[in-house]
Structures are given as structure tokens and as C-alpha cells.
Amino acid sequence: xxxxxxxxxxxxxxxxxxxxxxxxxxxxxxxxxxxxxxxxxxxxxxxxxxxxxxxxxxxxxxxxxxxxxxxxxxxxxxxxxxxxxxxxxxxxxxxxxxxxxxxxxxxxxxxxxxxxxxxxxxxxxxxxxxxxxxxxxxxxxxxxxxxxxxxxxxxxxxxxxxxxxxxxxxxxxxxxxxxxxxxxxxxxxxxxxxxxxxxxxxxxxxxxxxxxxxxxxxxxxxxxxxxxxxxxxxxxxxxxxxxxxxxxxxxxxxxxxxxxxxxxxxxxxxxxxxxxxxxxxxxxxxxxxxxxxxxxxxxxxxxx
Amino acid sequence: xxxxxxxxxxxxxxxxxxxxxxxxxxxxxxxxxxxxxxxxxxxxxxxxxxxxxxxxxxxxxxxxxxxxxxxxxxxxxxxxxxxxxxxxxxxxxxxxxxxxxxxxxxxxxxxxxxxxxxxxxxxxxxxxxxxxxxxxxxxxxxxxxxxxxxxxxxxxxxxxxxxxxxxxxxxxxxxxxxxxxxxxxxxxxxxxxxxxxxxxxxxxxxxxxxxxxxxxxxxxxxxxxxxxxxxxxxxxxxxxxxxxxxxxxxxxxxxxxxx
Numbered sequence: 269x270x271x272x273x274x275x276x277x278x279x280x281x282x283x284x285x286x287x288x289x290x291x292x293x294x295x296x297x298x299x300x301x302x303x304x305x306x307x308x309x310x311x312x313x314x315x316x317x318x319x320x321x322x323x324x325x326x327x328x329x330x331x332x333x334x335x336x337x338x339x340x341x342x343x344x345x346x347x348x349x350x351x352x353x354x355x356x357x358x359x360x361x362x363x364x365x366x367x368x369x370x371x372x373x374x375x376x377x378x379x380x381x382x383x384x385x386x387x388x389x390x391x392x393x394x395x396x397x398x399x400x401x402x403x404x405x406x407x408x409x410x411x412x413x414x415x416x417x418x419x420x421x422x423x424x425x426x427x428x429x430x431x432x433x434x435x436x437x438x439x440x441x442x443x444x445x446x447x448x449x450x451x452x453x454x455x456x457x458x459x460x461x462x463x464x465x466x467x468x469x470x471x472x473x474x475x476x477x478x479x480x481x482x483x484x485x486x487x488x489x490x491x492x493x494x495x496x497x498x499x500x501x502x503x504x505x506x507x508x509x510x511x512x513x514x515x516x517x518x519x520x521x522x523x524x525x526x527x528x529x530x531x532x533x534x535x536x537x538x539x540x541x542x543x544x545x546x547x548x549x550x551x552x553x554x555x556x557x558x559x560x561x562x563x564x565x566x567x568x569x570x571x572x
Numbered sequence: 573x574x575x576x577x578x579x580x581x582x583x584x585x586x587x588x589x590x591x592x593x594x595x596x597x598x599x600x601x602x603x604x605x606x607x608x609x610x611x612x613x614x615x616x617x618x619x620x621x622x623x624x625x626x627x628x629x630x631x632x633x634x635x636x637x638x639x640x641x642x643x644x645x646x647x648x649x650x651x652x653x654x655x656x657x658x659x660x661x662x663x664x665x666x667x668x669x670x671x672x673x674x675x676x677x678x679x680x681x682x683x684x685x686x687x688x689x690x691x692x693x694x695x696x697x698x699x700x701x702x703x704x705x706x707x708x709x710x711x712x713x714x715x716x717x718x719x720x721x722x723x724x725x726x727x728x729x730x731x732x733x734x735x736x737x738x739x740x741x742x743x744x745x746x747x748x749x750x751x752x753x754x755x756x757x758x759x760x761x762x763x764x765x766x767x768x769x770x771x772x773x774x775x776x777x778x779x780x781x782x783x784x785x786x787x788x789x790x791x792x793x794x795x796x797x798x799x800x801x802x803x804x805x806x807x808x809x810x811x812x813x814x815x816x817x818x819x820x821x822x823x824x825x826x827x828x829x830x831x
Binding site: 284321323324325342343344346347349351353355357358359360361362366370371373374375376418422 | 667676829830
């Protein structure tokens, strides 16, 4: 039998004053899955996460976590949830291990059991050797790992990760991906926001793309690409001859232009090959369509 | 849309209080110097220096008069500083509360925890002055020990408006206004340096609304070993002031953090 969703939003709305930031959001996150919430800056991702933690009262609609209404049971819900916030907010007055110990107290947790858990978590995020280090001495990647360990101190069933790898080097990013995979395998439900489409494709079972507070589309990464983009792309960069560009109108291709780059999309590989051929002097880049193409198609290429 | 419902703090408030105790313990040795050093200069300089010319104030040796008032002001001052500069640091640049609010600990708990902590720190600094005053021979009665809980209460009273200022502050500069326009005049007017009866009558009635006046009215007799007049009036005034202050502080911090 299917288990009920861990998170359910129903017609969820949030206004700041008269400005709507989240509009009619319907969302369901199934247990043991990783859901990726994608959207440009200011799309309403962080506001949605804040509502989910009971830190921002919804203007209308309902939001249930663990089948409990967030407005009525915020403490119970937070007791079963772990949060990795977007900005680092580790306690700079404490060491690595102290950060975990002090944080546990906010959950009314302590004692020898928590000490064991701290040891285990520090081992898991590979910070055993840093346990007596002060926070300002940690690198960005170490801080993120410690924040993840901190989010696990209450053994949460739901983990909320708000841009967990922003600003990290590739090594740190890969380690965090491995951690997230491990947590997912251990049965945790994960809600993730990110600006990295590769990250979303790797980690998420389901993805929702939001813009201007509205959910534009939802589905697993593969089917989103199939649904919203042609299968193949050719990218051409450089000075473009207007005549050649307009000649593309007669083909079956969809063309997007951004500054001096042309993106030519088509389902048929042969069509695209012949197009690429006609631009061969400009070293066209051929690749399969990815989530980023879907994202840009749905939310536009304009800067925010 | 400020949430004005009554505060319902829980045991988690103690976790917030304890966090600050842990940090304080790390810094205690360094801060002890300022904790004892500054009042020492004040009492020695003003108490002995001015006392030489003044002799007695309201039939009390001036050093004892000043020291007993200074004890009360010290709790006020320390709680005010902690409630503004330190709480703001935790709330805005460090985002400590943002992290705490992701746990079952709520705004109501954070505010009570911080008020208790500011009161504790006020008690520490008031006690430090009492110790200095005792060494200088300015404490005239063992009843001074009963001043300690009143110092805690005084710290709590002043922490509340400090937290309200913090909740509406956009930056540290804002605190200078409150300090210069409220705390400093109160320091001068509330009977720390001379009895409030020396003020013009209009000023006397204004000053009687200031909590520091009531704190001094209780603490001074305890330090110099005289009976307290109207103890319950002064005590109740401080309690009500602290309770109302906490209520407003909780509402203001909710408005700032739960958006």
C-alpha cells in the first residue's frame, strides 16, 4: 500500500503585504524520495521552505507535514525535521563538536546517547579531526558538512536542504552529493532547492520548477526533459551571419538566441546534424538536451 | 499583522540561556578585568574624590551612597548592553536565532532565554561592584546579600526594552540613540549620585516612573543596612515593568523573525 506523502501543500499562498510570493502551490513529497524545488532567485523557494517550518504563516491554503497542519503543530513538525539553511549560521562562539551539542539542547536532547551520535555524525561528515576547531577556522566545505551533521542531530525523517552546495568547490560538492545519496538510501525524505541543474538531475526523484511563486511543471528529470524540450541541441557561438540564421526558420528546429550564442533544438538527430554541418566552421557543440534547457525554456533567459 | 498573543515560553528557554552561559564561561577570565576594573575606578575616583568634599549624602557616607546606587545602575547598564549589542549580533549578523528556530525552540523561548541571560549578566556585574564596594569598605550591612535577587530583577526589567530596541533596529547605530536619550539621563536622574528628593517636583514625578529609581530605592537600604520604605510598592513596580516589557519584546521579535 502506498504511504501518504510526507509534505502536502494545497493551494498554498503567501503574500508579503500586497505582493504575492507563492501562489496556489500544490505539492506532494512522497516518503523516501528526494524532491527538488527549482526556480530563479526570488521565485518563492525559500519562502516555501520557511512556511514548511512554520516560520512564515501562509496567507491561505493548507500545508501539512507528517499529516499534521503546520499552523497547529509547528513544534512537533520541526522536532522531526532537519534543516540545512542557505546561509551558514553555525554558532561562531563554539567548536565543531560544541555546535552539535548545543544544537541538540534546542531539541531537548542530551546525555551519553547524544555524545555517541555526535561522534557518529562527525565521522560521517569526515570532521572527526576538526572536532575541537572553532567555526571561523573551517573552510566553506567543512562548514557545510557540519551544517548537515547538525541537521541530523535529531535523527529527522525529513531533511530540508536550501542550496546545499552553493559556493563550494567540486570536491566538496561531490562529497555532499554522496552524503545526500546515503541519506536517501537510509530512508529519509529530502526536499532540496538548488540552482545547479546537474545537482537536481543527479539527486532528485521529482522536480518542481517554480517562477513568480507559481509551480510551472513537475515530474521526474527524464520526463521533464522529454515533455518540455526537444531531445538534441546544437550550440553555436560567434558572429552569426543573419542570412544563415533566418534560413533556420524553414527547418523543423526551434531556435533560441542569447547574446552571441545560438541554441538550436530538434527531436530528429539527422535534422540537427545537417544544421550543424552548415555551421561547421564555427565549431558547433552538439549535446543531448538537459534540465537546464527545460529550466531556461520555462523561466526565460532574462536576468533577474 | 503582529502576533500579540500572550507569550508561552517553555523549557527550551533554558537552552538559550545556557548557550550564553557556555559562551560567557569561555570569555569569563578576559571579561573579569573590565567587570571589576571599571567600577573600581568609578568608586575610587568619585566615591573617595567627591566624597572628600561632600562627606555625607542623606546622612550616609558618600562612598556608600554612591556604591549602593552604582550597584543598581551596573545591572541596568550591563543588561541593556547585552540586550542590544549582543542580542542584535546573534539575531542579525550571526543568524543564530534563524538556526534555533528550525528546532522546536520558538521565538517566545528565545526571548525569555535572552531576558534571563541579560538579567544573569546584570546580576554578575552588580555583584562584582558589591565585591569592590565591600573591599573599599562601602558596604555597611550583611543585608546587602538580599540585593542580589533584586539585581537580577533589575537586569530583567532593562533587558526587555533593550530587546524591543533590538527587534526594531536596522543597525547598531540605532542603539546609541536609546542609550544617550534614555539610559544616560536615567543614570543621572534616578538617585544614583544624589537622592531624587533633590530634584524639582515635576522631575521627581517623572523620575518615579523610571524603574532604576525603584531599584535604587530597594538596593540602597539593603547595602547600607537601613529599613526599606515601601518595599512591596517598588518590588511590584519592577515585576510589572518586567512582565509588560517581556510581553512587548516577544511580540516585537515575533514581528521581526516570523514573516
